[in-house]
Amino acid sequence: MSLIRKALISVSDKTEIVSLAEALHTIGIEIYSTGGTAEALRSAGVPVTDIASYTGSPEILNGRVKTLHPRVHGGILGKVSDPNHRDEMKQHGIDPIGLIVVNLYPFETTIAKPKCSIDEAIENIDIGGVALLRSAGKNHDFVTTLVDPDDYHSVIEELRNNEKQVSAETRRRLAIKAFQHTAHYDSVIANYLTHVTSTEENKFPAFFPIHFEKLSTLRYGENMHQQGALYRELGATGPSITATTQYQGKAMSFNNVLDANAAMELAFDFAAPAAAIIKHVNPCGVAVNERLVDAFTNARDTDPLSSFGGVIGLNRYVDLETAKELTRNFVEVLVAPGFHDDALAYLKQKRDLRVLSLGIEKNWTMESMQGWTRGVDMKRVKGGLLIQDFDPAGDGDFEHLKVVSQRAPTDDELSALRFAWKVTKHVRSNAIVCAKGTKTIGIGAGQMSRVDSVQLAIKKSLRALKGSVMASDAFFPFRDGIDEAAKAGITAVIQPGGSIRDDEVIQSANEHRIAMIFTGIRHFRHA
8 A cells, every 4th residue: 555645636526625635634644736626625724735836837728727737647647666757756856646636627517507508518628637537547556536525534534544545445446436437527528519519410429428327236137137237327317217206115126117217208298197007118008188097097997907016107296086096906116297295195105116206397398398308219239239319209290191091080080099199109019009089998019910919909908999099100011900900990090101002001991981091100119
């Protein structure tokens, strides 16, 4: 272990920095500092040497250059066990600096401001701090690096108990943390500059840096023999399962997280009060209604058997009546924007129910959700990563609807078709959704042929399908799917169109007096 005699402190986040500096001074470690950090420490009565006094070079260019100096980086990078390094450092008047306390300009916070200009963002790109951390991280055999206030106390304890020394294990751990800090910082900058300069032709960069922060280790992954963990995407905005408050229930499992995310995304595709019940990442019931409790009961009644033990997503604050209704059967997870006090008090009696709040305002609007799906959708493959735009909510799909059948849909049928079409986007392909009004009647998911999905949706239906409508996430390759729908009493169909046998499919619709609409857009969901 190397004796620490000098420390350099230069931080943007000054949390606990005075306490740390006071402790270092008490231990007998000399402190160098810069700008605002030096001023804060000096105001608190902590003796500080300005880095400019040590280097003999003033801060220049409005503070852009402060610590980029051989006496600073030589003091950090010098290997004090190497006689040649020691001689060279002595020759140039360089003192070893054994402790670096640095965190970086708040670039991420700056670009999160609604009116942040690119000039303001660029001024918040830290140069000297990143260089200090990389130098200290590289030479962690002799230098301790602190980037996180949560580590201050434990390092002070080591210095006190080990005569101004920090163990090799701690130095290695903190060096890794420093490199993670700079890697995240660089990725945020790269992604921001890519975003503000991107065009439709140049949307995806040659290199795609991403950075995630570990939130928790899960009991296991999809299966008990797999390990799992949950990470939060740094810089992400908007509602997220990773940003929920869990009021009660057992810890979330890997599969709980997947299902809760699916339920949240589906419920928030609708502006009116909506309920989505998810089982194995597929909806088994969806409904919209003026009253949240009615939306839930209609969703549940699509498939009560599958709904048992499901994950429920709601897009409104949960009231007591809805809370009582949804707990009549076993529920794994409930995720909602928030909860009224009496509803939350009631739900807390259900100890096995995981209750998640997204922390969204009570009177949210679709406009307030704009920008929720900024960024890209990422799907992992063995040895690589697939990246695409997020699939939007689907309202734009209705701008160019084309009636291709002899009979046009009625107003009621058109309303039901729009509802069913939105739901198909959240069902694994091949996806078929049967609906009446604004509630699902039967859902066929993930079959290898489209007619199988039609037959499954019909089979899963607990009510007569006469007078209901059907949505398909992609075109019908043959007329058999329409023939099956007609037998069940389906009166209107919405689908993308585009099959080489569209004429045969339309002919089937006309033979059965089914109204058919083409959207020209498909919504495959493979994973």
